[in-house]
Amino acid sequence: MASDQSTGSDIVSRRKFLVASGAVGAAGVAGCTSQSDGDGTDETAGSGSTDTSMLNAEGSSTVYPISNTGSAYWNSNSPPDDGEYWGSSGESTVPGWSDLGEPDMNIADYFASLYGFEPTEERSNPPFPTSIGLSHSGTGCKAVRDGKVDIGNSSGPITAELGISESEAQEEYVDHVVGRDGQPVVVSSDVYEAGVTQLTGDQIRQIYQDEITNWSEVGGPDQEIYAVGRAEGSGTDTSFRLNMLGGADAAMPGVDTRKGQNQQVATVIEQNEGAIGYMALAFTSDAVQPIAIDFEGTVYEPDRDAENTIFDSDYPLNRDLHMYTKITEDTPDGTDMREAAFLNMFLTTFGQKLFVEDVNYIPLPTSDIQSEKDKLPEQTA
Amino acid sequence: MMTIPSTLDPDSLRSAGMQYVRSSRRFIDEATPSELATVLLSSLSLIAAFIGFLLVSSWTVVPFAVFLIATGYGWAKHQGLMARALTLSMTISTLVILGLIIVFIFLRAWPALQYGSAEVFGLNVPGLRMFIQTRWNAAADPIRYSMLPMIHGTVMVTIIATLVAGPLGVAAALFLSEIAPGVVRETVKPAVEILAGIPSIVYGFIGFTVLSPWASDQFDLVGQGTYLFVGIVVGLMALPTVVSVAEDALTSIPESMKSGSLALGTTDWQTMTSITLPAAFSGVSAAVLLGVGRAIGETMAATVMLRNNPTIPDPIFNVFYGYETLTSLVAANYGEATGIQMNALFVAGVILFITVLFISIGSQLIEARMEQKLGGVE
Numbered sequence: 001m002a003s004d005q006s007t008g009s010d011i012v013s014r015r016k017f018l019v020a021s022g023a024v025g026a027a028g029v030a031g032c033t034s035q036s037d038g039d040g041t042d043e044t045a046g047s048g049s050t051d052t053s054m055l056n057a058e059g060s061s062t063v064y065p066i067s068n069t070g071s072a073y074w075n076s077n078s079p080p081d082d083g084e085y086w087g088s089s090g091e092s093t094v095p096g097w098s099d100l101g102e103p104d105m106n107i108a109d110y111f112a113s114l115y116g117f118e119p120t121e122e123r124s125n126p127p128f129p130t131s132i133g134l135s136h137s138g139t140g141c142k143a144v145r146d147g148k149v150d151i152g153n154s155s156g157p158i159t160a161e162l163g164i165s166e167s168e169a170q171e172e173y174v175d176h177v178v179g180r181d182g183q184p185v186v187v188s189s190d191v192y193e194a195g196v197t198q199l200t201g202d203q204i205r206q207i208y209q210d211e212i213t214n215w216s217e218v219g220g221p222d223q224e225i226y227a228v229g230r231a232e233g234s235g236t237d238t239s240f241r242l243n244m245l246g247g248a249d250a251a252m253p254g255v256d257t258r259k260g261q262n263q264q265v266a267t268v269i270e271q272n273e274g275a276i277g278y279m280a281l282a283f284t285s286d287a288v289q290p291i292a293i294d295f296e297g298t299v300y301e302p303d304r305d306a307e308n309t310i311f312d313s314d315y316p317l318n319r320d321l322h323m324y325t326k327i328t329e330d331t332p333d334g335t336d337m338r339e340a341a342f343l344n345m346f347l348t349t350f351g352q353k354l355f356v357e358d359v360n361y362i363p364l365p366t367s368d369i370q371s372e373k374d375k376l377p378e379q380t381a
Numbered sequence: 382m383m384t385i386p387s388t389l390d391p392d393s394l395r396s397a398g399m400q401y402v403r404s405s406r407r408f409i410d411e412a413t414p415s416e417l418a419t420v421l422l423s424s425l426s427l428i429a430a431f432i433g434f435l436l437v438s439s440w441t442v443v444p445f446a447v448f449l450i451a452t453g454y455g456w457a458k459h460q461g462l463m464a465r466a467l468t469l470s471m472t473i474s475t476l477v478i479l480g481l482i483i484v485f486i487f488l489r490a491w492p493a494l495q496y497g498s499a500e501v502f503g504l505n506v507p508g509l510r511m512f513i514q515t516r517w518n519a520a521a522d523p524i525r526y527s528m529l530p531m532i533h534g535t536v537m538v539t540i541i542a543t544l545v546a547g548p549l550g551v552a553a554a555l556f557l558s559e560i561a562p563g564v565v566r567e568t569v570k571p572a573v574e575i576l577a578g579i580p581s582i583v584y585g586f587i588g589f590t591v592l593s594p595w596a597s598d599q600f601d602l603v604g605q606g607t608y609l610f611v612g613i614v615v616g617l618m619a620l621p622t623v624v625s626v627a628e629d630a631l632t633s634i635p636e637s638m639k640s641g642s643l644a645l646g647t648t649d650w651q652t653m654t655s656i657t658l659p660a661a662f663s664g665v666s667a668a669v670l671l672g673v674g675r676a677i678g679e680t681m682a683a684t685v686m687l688r689n690n691p692t693i694p695d696p697i698f699n700v701f702y703g704y705e706t707l708t709s710l711v712a713a714n715y716g717e718a719t720g721i722q723m724n725a726l727f728v729a730g731v732i733l734f735i736t737v738l739f740i741s742i743g744s745q746l747i748e749a750r751m752e753q754k755l756g757g758v759e
Contacts, residue, residue, distance in 0.1 A: 226604035231689070232519045234717035241520065251521035256604045257688040260713055264685070271594040272604050 050117055051128075055338045058133030059140015059153030062235075063321045065359040066179055067153055068132040070346055073354070077108040077126040096349030115341040116380040128338055137161050144173070144324050150339055152324040155181065155235075173324045174334035174375055178346040179356035179363060181280075182318035183236060184290035184302060184310050188226075188275040192289040196220040200294040201316070205245050207276060210254035215274055228268055228277035229255040240278060243316040262360075278317065281310075282360035304365075311362050321361065333377055340376040347373050416459045420466045423451035427470055431477070483734070490731045493724035497526055511728065517691035519714075519722040526725035528732060530691040534608065534706040535677060535736075541612020541700065542619055542676035547669050549616075550623030554668070557624070558631035559653055570628065577621035585682035588614045593686055600701055606688040608703035614686065615679045619672035626671055630664020631657060663751030670744040677708075677736060684709040707733050 057067055073085055083089025086107035088097055103110045108126030109119035117127040135143075137154040141161040144152030154161055159169045169175070185204060187196055199207075199218060206212040207225055216222045229252060230236040237258075241250045259265045266283040269275040284290050290302040290310065300308045300315045313320055323343060327334035335343070345351045352363035364372065409417070426447040433441030455463035494508035501509060516525040553573075557566050592614065593605035600607075634657050642652040658665065683706045691705040705713075707729045718726055 224603045228604075229690075231714055231717045233714070233719060233722055237520065237717075249521050251518070255690055257606060258690050258713070260689075260716060267590070268605065271590070272597055275604065 051336070051338060052117065053128065053338075055128060055130040055151070055342055056133070056149040057130070057140075057151035057153055057323065058135055058143055058149050060137040060155040060321075061134055062137075062155035062181055063140075063153035063178075063323065064132065064134050066321065066346070066355050066361060067151070067323065068134075069359055070342070070351065070355045071130040071132045074108045074111070074126055074130050074342065074345065075124070077106045077120065077123055079106050079123060080104055094350060095353040096351075099349045111345045112341045114344060114379045115337040115377070117337070117341065127341075130342055141324060144326050147326065147328075150325065150336075151176075151342075152326075154322045154324060155319060156322075157320075158322070158324050172327050174327065176323045176325065176335075176343050176375060177313075177320040177364065177368065177372055178323055178343070179321045179352070179361040180311065180313065180318050181321055182310065182315065182362045183240065183278040184281055184284065184317070185276065185278050185293060186269060186284055186288050186290050187277075188269050188273060189287045189289060190273045191215055191220050191223070191276070192291070194221040196291065197289075198292040198294060198299065201244065201296070204276075204293070208245060208252050208254045209250075213254070221274075223274035225254075226272050226275040227254050227256050228265055228275060229258045230265070230278070231258055231260040234260070236278075239319065240317065280360050281362055282357075309365070311365060313368070318362065335376055337377065344373070344376055344379075347376075412462065416455075416462050419451055419455040419459065420462060423448055423455055423463070424466060424470060426451060486727050486730045486734065489724055490727035491724070493526055493721050493728045496721050496724075497728075508728070511725075515693050519718070519725075524721075526721065526728070527691075528707075528725075528728060530693050531705050531707045531710050531729060532732065533693050533697070534687070534704055535708075537608040537700060537703075538612045538615055538679075538683060538706055539673055539676045541609060542616035542679075543669065543673050545613055545616025546619040546623050546672040546676070550620050550668065550672065551627055551665055553620075553624045554627035554631055554665070555653060555658070557628050559649070559657060570625070573621045573624050577625065579618075581618060581679060581681040582685070584614050584618050585685040588682055589685045596701075602701055604688070606686055606703045607701045608687075608694075609700040611683050611686045611703050611706075612676075612700070614682050615676045616672075618679065618682065619675045622675060623668045623672040626668035627661075627665045630661040630668065633664065634660045663748045666747050666751075667744050670740060670747075674737060674740055677733065677740070680708040680712050684712040689713040 057071075076085055078084075078086040080087030080103065081089055083092045083094070086094055088094070088102070100110075105113065105119055106121060106123065106126075109117075109121060112127040113119055120127055132153075133149070137156050138161045140149070140152040141154050141158050142152075143149045145162060152158075157169075158164070158173055158175065159166055162169075185199070194215070196215060196219060203212060203218050207218075207227055208229070212218060213225055214222065215225055230240065238248050241252065242248045245252065257268060259268060262279045262283045265277045265279040266285070266288050269277050270285075270287040279288075281290070292299055292301040293310070293315075294300075295316060298308050298314075300310045300312065302310050304311060308314070310318070312318070323346075325331075325335045325339050325343075330336070346355055347364075347369050352369070356363045426444040429444035430441055430448055433444060452463065452467065455466070491507075494511070497509070497511035498505050498507040499510035499513060500506075511526055511528045514525060514527045515529045516523070517527050517530055518525055557569060561569070588610060589605075592610045593607070596602065596607050596610050597605040638656055638660060639652055642656045643649075647655070687703045687705055687709050689705055689709060691710065694702045694704065710729050711726045714722070714726060
């Protein structure tokens with residue numbers, strides 16, 4: 001797949017680029033973990049002194065939808081009159097368009113120009129191409145450590161993935177959080193309407209450990225509790241045990257049904273009375289209501305405007321989705337201009353809506369977006 | 382049917398072997414060197430390609446290309462001989478592939494069997510603990526992978542499905558072949574066969590969204606998922622197979638047998654019960670066994686309708702709570718399982734494999750016995 005990108009021509013032709021991105025897409029589907037052109041040294045479209053080689057990322061399948069959707073939009077370099085993928089047309093406007101100041105530039109041209117790249121003004125020909133590989137969090141962290149890729153995608157902290165200390169991680173890597181993966185606790189509508197809109201963390205633990213078996217014990221109707229869990233040993237199951245039940249190997253004798261997918265959990269809770277479960281936010285509805293949870297005195301509410309919300313990173317069932325970059329001699333800040341241009345795209349209303357919320361993850365609250373932006377180098381334009 | 386009894390006799394075995402040696406010697410004498418060379422090259426390169434495949438060598442493509450070229454050349458030049466060699470090698474490939482699958486699932490199941498070993502009279506028996514305890518828990522201590530909840534679930538679903546598909550299917554087949562007028566048979570039979578083509582997920586979907594919530598309401602259950610309704614749905618799925626195969630068996634009974642019975646003054650019903658059904662018994666039982674086979678192997682409908690939480694209900698014959706079958710265990714967990722848990726899924730596969738093996742051997746034996754008793758062919 002490298003041959004198409006290392007031809008040394010000054011401008012990558014559109015066809016070549018399409019071939020290359022096709023090959024990258026195929027490699028991503030095949031779970032290809034090796035990135036032969038990952039050192040970022042090959043020149044593709046040299047324009048002055050700025051490095052415009054392909055930006056490589058790889059890692060977690062959880063982060064993949066976010067970064068790959070972003071990459072697809074980036075590589076399209078859609079013009080501002082497109083309306084569907086970028087900018088505004090007579091029929092539609094992309095979300096967050098006015099927040100960006102309605103720039104009269106193609107999508108990748110705009111975000112790249114903020115960090116000093118020359119616009120190409122051509123559809124499908126971004127200032128520099130991006131490619132996202134699909135593997136695992138650990139593989140992505142190792143690849144960024146060994147300099148094989150520019151960005152390592154990980155759904156777990158790099159300290160756990162590489163077995164390094166917190167201070168070592170801070171010295172060598174920059175942690176860019178682009179979104180959150182979370183599991184609100186939900187109940188069926190009959191229980192919600194009967195007044196169970198908030199539970200304590202301990203009550204949820206007791207429900208899943210068979211110590212509470214009737215809703216009347218937590219102020220609800222006299223109805224047996226139907227506890228729905230996720231597939232045994234899955235990441236979601238393990239993190240629920242860890243964060244709610246007190247340990248990755250905590251017993252869960254109260255579970256009545258286990259389902260592997262969010263959709264199945266949603267349907268089962270919708271169809272049954274007295275049900276409780278946990279699943280991704282995107283699948284909640286009137287029949288499947290997220291509830292507030294009281295963890296040791298802090299009430300996390302399912303409302304974005306509340307003081308503490310179930311979208312916060314402190315909420316025990318949430319985890320940050322990371323894109324790690326490495327601190328090198330050339331980039332003491334840890335993030336070079338290409339990485340910054342690409343990452344910055346995710347830290348906008350536009351990016352959070354299209355690349356995070358629309359692929360069923362939790363967008364960052366405004367304050368977190370600002371602190372993430374502060375990690376990037378100064379914008380030049 | 383294979384003529385198993387005759388080949389088991391040592392004398393006939395020896396004579397068959399000698400005949401084979403003689404005929405192959407004659408074949409080598411008669412074939413031209415070019416023919417021999419082509420067939421030899423083609424077979425050897427196929428074997429080399431297979432070895433390369435097993436070794437995961439990137440050179441596998443070379444012998445495979447040689448095989449394709451040699452076979453293509455042989456096909457053009459000596460078609461008859463090449464066709465014989467090709468059909469033989471394809472048969473062998475089928476057996477080898479099956480053999481590899483069997484070896485693979487047993488190898489992958491082994492770590493779980495080792496983990497689940499238990500002492501019996503001082504002897505360490507691998508896998509025994511999986512069949513004497515009932516605890517399945519892949520996450521919390523003590524981690525145990527008992528197969529009993531799944532075996533229980535599979536048995537429950539299979540019994541209920543057989544109770545649904547057996548009587549209904551045989552009755553429908555009897556009606557279609559013996560009672561219904563020609564027009565009805567000509568339209569209903571193909572319609573029933575089309576029913577067999579409905580994908581199982583469709584049944585599962587109806588079961589998951591309509592039947593399960595309804596049952597949960599009506600029987601006042603906590604949540605949804607019952608062996609009773611999974612069994613009924615699987616039984617309905619197996620029904621077309623049972624009807625179709627049983628009807629074929631009943632129609633194949635010679636008209637003369639029925640006419641003879643009727644000529645003696647029996648009623649239609651008496652002929653059916655005393656002549657047609659017993660004569661077609663092997664075919665009808667094969668039909669029911671095929672249906673049972675489908676019930677045991679049915680995956681999608683069971684996976685979406687059951688609770689996927691391996692437990693033995695209390696009391697043990699409680700059909701209103703449905704937890705897990707061997708197939709649904711694999712289908713619900715293969716994506717997330719790691720380590721020994723994954724190996725335990727292969728144990729479920731091994732159990733299914735052995736069960737289906739015994740069922741098919743059993744149905745072959747019934748068929749052979751019935752053929753001997755009623756077929757009239759010695």
